[in-house]
Amino acid sequence: MPDERSGPSRRQVLVLAGTGVAAISLGSAGVIGRWGAGDGADDRAGTTPRGDAGGSALTEPDELRSAGGVLEARLRAVAGPVTLAGRTVHALSYNGSVPGPTLRLRPGDRVRVDVENALGAATNLHVHGLHVSPRGNGDNPLVRIEDGETFRYEYDVPPDHPTGTFWYHPHLHGLVADQLFGGLAGTIVIESDEDPELPAARERVLVVSDVSLDGDRVAAAGPMDVMAGREGELVLVNGQLRPSARVEPGSWEHWRVVNACTSRFLRLRLDGGELVQIGADAGHLAEPVEVDDVLLAPGNRVQLLARLGTAQARLTTLPVDRGDMGMGMGPGMGPGRGEQDATVLLELTGGATASDPPALPDRLVDLPDLREAAVDGRRTLTFAMGMGMGTGMGRGMAFTIDGREFDAQRVDTPVTVGTVEEWTIANVSPMDHPFHLHVWPVQVVARDGEPVQGPPQWLDVVNVPAGRTVTLRVRFADFPGLTVYHCHILDHEDLGMMGTLLAEAEPS
Ligand code: C2O
Ligand code: CU
Ligand code: CU
Numbered sequence: 114m115p116d117e118r119s120g121p122s123r124r125q126v127l128v129l130a131g132t133g134v135a136a137i138s139l140g141s142a143g144v145i146g147r148w149g150a151g152d153g154a155d156d157r158a159g160t161t162p163r164g165d166a167g168g169s170a171l172t173e174p175d176e177l178r179s180a181g182g183v184l185e186a187r188l189r190a191v192a193g194p195v196t197l198a199g200r201t202v203h204a205l206s207y208n209g210s211v212p213g214p215t216l217r218l219r220p221g222d223r224v225r226v227d228v229e230n231a232l233g234a235a236t237n238l239h240v241h242g243l244h245v246s247p248r249g250n251g252d253n254p255l256v257r258i259e260d261g262e263t264f265r266y267e268y269d270v271p272p273d274h275p276t277g278t279f280w281y282h283p284h285l286h287g288l289v290a291d292q293l294f295g296g297l298a299g300t301i302v303i304e305s306d307e308d309p310e311l312p313a314a315r316e317r318v319l320v321v322s323d324v325s326l327d328g329d330r331v332a333a334a335g336p337m338d339v340m341a342g343r344e345g346e347l348v349l350v351n352g353q354l355r356p357s358a359r360v361e362p363g364s365w366e367h368w369r370v371v372n373a374c375t376s377r378f379l380r381l382r383l384d385g386g387e388l389v390q391i392g393a394d395a396g397h398l399a400e401p402v403e404v405d406d407v408l409l410a411p412g413n414r415v416q417l418l419a420r421l422g423t424a425q426a427r428l429t430t431l432p433v434d435r436g437d438m439g440m441g442m443g444p445g446m447g448p449g450r451g452e453q454d455a456t457v458l459l460e461l462t463g464g465a466t467a468s469d470p471p472a473l474p475d476r477l478v479d480l481p482d483l484r485e486a487a488v489d490g491r492r493t494l495t496f497a498m499g500m501g502m503g504t505g506m507g508r509g510m511a512f513t514i515d516g517r518e519f520d521a522q523r524v525d526t527p528v529t530v531g532t533v534e535e536w537t538i539a540n541v542s543p544m545d546h547p548f549h550l551h552v553w554p555v556q557v558v559a560r561d562g563e564p565v566q567g568p569p570q571w572l573d574v575v576n577v578p579a580g581r582t583v584t585l586r587v588r589f590a591d592f593p594g595l596t597v598y599h600c601h602i603l604d605h606e607d608l609g610m611m612g613t614l615l616a617e618a619e620p621s
Contacts, residue, residue, distance in 0.1 A: 171356040173318050188246040191231040198347050198354040203330050205295035211321040211352040213299030220305055221272035229263040239284035242573045246276055247552055247596035254284045254597050255521055261540040275396030276303045278369040278414040290375045290603040295331050298373040312471030322373045323348045331546035340510055342376030342602035350458050359419050360463030363470055363485025368417045376602040378433035382406040385426030395554035396573035397477045410547035412574040412601035426462035429455035436544035436579035482569040483556045483586035489532035498542040518609030525612035528589050529619050530531035537584045540577040547576045547601040574601050593618050
């Protein structure tokens with residue numbers, strides 16, 4: 114995703130009076146310290162691995178593949194011991210590993226997933242980015258699976274579904290951030306024989322997540338962490354701290370990267386190598402794009418071709434300034450502040466050979482472009498943070514869309530199946546909010562009113578920087594039903610920054 118953050122108006126934001134005072138009164142010193150520049154500076158993943166086993170050989174999650182047009186999978190969500198950052202830790206997992214198994218399926222497949230809940234708390238399962246029905250036991254974010262129960266999800270992936278990298282995670286409002294941070298996430302790959310041919314020696318799934326450990330447990334988040342959006346002290350790849358991998362010299366690898374962090378933004382760079390982006394959230398790009406670095410908001414995915422230019426290279430994530438909580442919070446409070454250095458995610462060895470690398474295709478896929486479409490309706494959704502609007506006990510700040518917190522009983526946005534809408538997402542808060550819509554991918558057509566040029570890109574998470582607007586178009590092609598859109602800083606979603614969308618068939 115190209116960067117939209119430079120520019121003079123980024124900090125011309127609404128500052129909410131009184132915000133700092135109440136927020137400080139809520140935070141405990143220990144929790145506040147997590148964001149401070151002086152605290153934890155030496156024990157982040159990229160600097161000192163805290164005695165954890167860094168450098169182990171990169172592993173990949175197990176795979177569950179569809180066969181004969183059906184994906185049959187069982188995911189047991191369980192609280193118990195798992196290996197995380199090279200240690201045995203009490204965490205949450207699907208089938209005993211973090212991340213959970215990679216689900217590989219094809220357009221046109223039927224998906225039948227049994228989720229067995231052994232967490233000791235209610236949960237459910239969302240397939241992020243999949244264009245499938247939200248009704249009944251489809252990708253229904255309002256399902257509730259009680260502890261001890263098993264729920265069968267079953268739905269069809271349309272035959273014309275884009276191929277790409279998607280993911281799954283729990284979606285029970287109020288518990289999403291805790292359960293994802295605790296370890297519950299996995300990758301979904303949709304692939305087909307018609308995928309563009311890539312000159313890649315191998316493919317890897319790289320799930321980036323972050324976690325903070327408190328002894329042998331996943332650390333709980335305090336009120337300040339939650340409002341800021343918690344960021345873990347350790348940034349992991351496939352549950353490993355700074356693992357290493359060998360690359361065939363001179364060859365391209367195809368990487369499917371998932372930002373499965375609860376709230377952390379990633380800016381990925383390959384020091385000592387080249388990156389070419391070939392896919393974003395909702396499938397392939399129209400053509401390969403060479404990138405120096407690539408920004409992933411929480412929930413974003415990217416497909417990359419990667420190649421080493423030197424004997425050793427490192428995949429790193431650079432600090433991202435995603436704003437702060439407003440006036441009075443002081444420097445170092447904002448997430449991402451005080452982290453000047455890149456965090457190393459993955460160590461690579463292999464290097465270049467003398468011969469030229471395999472050539473890349475000029476074009477990948479043909480993509481629809483809604484910039485030329487007739488628009489049936491326009492609306493604005495306003496993301497805000499404010500004082501005195503919260504309804505929960507002890508809340509310092511309300512996280513709202515159009516002035517309201519989430520209510521599953523209320524329809525916020527009724528749409529008609531078959532129409533194209535243009536939405537302007539206005540962020541009037543001093544912190545970035547990554548907008549996410551379930552079921553239907555979106556095309557960004559303007560930022561701050563400036564039309565977006567270049568080939569179309571289809572996303573399902575679109576960062577809306579602090580004080581800015583993003584305009585997107587979406588075609589509600591099919592799938593009547595009730596679903597949601599929300600901020601993908603999942604702590605904010607749990608605090609109420611989520612709305613409902615009801616798609617109804619056109620009255621005949
Ligand atoms: Cu990945 Cu509703 O979320
Ligand atoms: Cu989603
Ligand atoms: Cu947010």
